[in-house]
Amino acid sequence: MLRFAGQPISPRLAGSERPSHYRVGCGAPAASSGSPAPVAPRPADGPRWRWDAQFLGGATIKLRKEVVGAVADGFRINWHFEEARFAGPVLEGSFLPGGGDWMRIRPDGVAIVDVQGCVETPSGARVYTAYGGNLELGRDGYARALRGEFDPWPPFVCTPTYATADKALDWLNRAQCLIVGRVDMKALIVESDAYLIEVGGRKNSEEQARGMGWKPSVI
Numbered sequence: 001m002l003r004f005a006g007q008p009i010s011p012r013l014a015g016s017e018r019p020s021h022y023r024v025g026c027g028a029p030a031a032s033s034g035s036p037a038p039v040a041p042r043p044a045d046g047p048r049w050r051w052d053a054q055f056l057g058g059a060t061i062k063l064r065k066e067v068v069g070a071v072a073d074g075f076r077i078n079w080h081f082e083e084a085r086f087a088g089p090v091l092e093g094s095f096l097p098g099g100g101d102w103m104r105i106r107p108d109g110v111a112i113v114d115v116q117g118c119v120e121t122p123s124g125a126r127v128y129t130a131y132g133g134n135l136e137l138g139r140d141g142y143a144r145a146l147r148g149e150f151d152p153w154p155p156f157v158c159t160p161t162y163a164t165a166d167k168a169l170d171w172l173n174r175a176q177c178l179i180v181g182r183v184d185m186k187a188l189i190v191e192s193d194a195y196l197i198e199v200g201g202r203k204n205s206e207e208q209a210r211g212m213g214w215k216p217s218v219i
Helices: 011-015 141-146 167-174 206-212
Strands: 049-071 074-087 093-095 100-105 110-120 126-136 155-164 177-184 189-202
Touching (some): 074 110, 110 141, 110 155
Antiparallel strands (some): 049 074, 049 189
16 A cells, blocks of 8 residues: 555545556656756846945044954954044934944954944934944955054945934934945044945836835935
8 A cells, every 4th residue: 555644545546547656756847858948047147226325424433453462263453432423414423432343354364344333413312333344454464464564544345234212313223334434544543434225126127116116215
C-alpha cells in the first residue's frame, strides 16, 4: 500500500484504467520538448526608481582626539564633540555635551564611523541622532594613522536616523537621511551636509509615477 504523508492513498486508484505514476521531489516539473525554456529574470539595465534629496542643514563640529590604540578589531580613536552646531532651513540647534564619534580604522585604511549625539533646538526640543558610515583614509591610512598622520581633508559618507519627542519635529522619526562631508585633520573640524532621502516612482514609467502621486514632500 502506498502512503502519502503517512496517509494511505485511496484504494479506488486500483480500479483506474490508466496506470498511476508519481514523481518524488519538490522541484518544478520539467518543460516538455515543445515548451519554451524558462527565462531567468534580467538584472536592471539602469536606475529604476526616482529619488529626491532635500537639504536639511549642515553641521560644523570641533573635535577633541582621544587615541585608544590598536586593538583586536582595528585602530580605535574617539573623537569627542567640543563645539558642534547644526544649522539649516528645517532644523537648527547645538549638540549637547557627550556627543562623539567612536571610530575604528580597518587595516585597509577605511575608518568606520560610529556617531551618537543629541541636538537641542532654540525652542528646547531635543533630537537624538546616531549614524554610521565610512571615512576614506587611503590604502595606507591604517599605517599612517598609527603614526598620527592623516590626509588633510578625508571624505566621509554616513546614514543618520533621528529620534525626538517633539511633536513639531516628529517627521524626523520616520526620516532616512544621508550625510556627506570632509574633516579638516589639521584643525580637527568636521564640515558636513545632511539630506532627507525620498523615493518616488519608476524611472521608466512616467504614467506609473503619476499614478503613485509622488512628489517631494515639503517640510
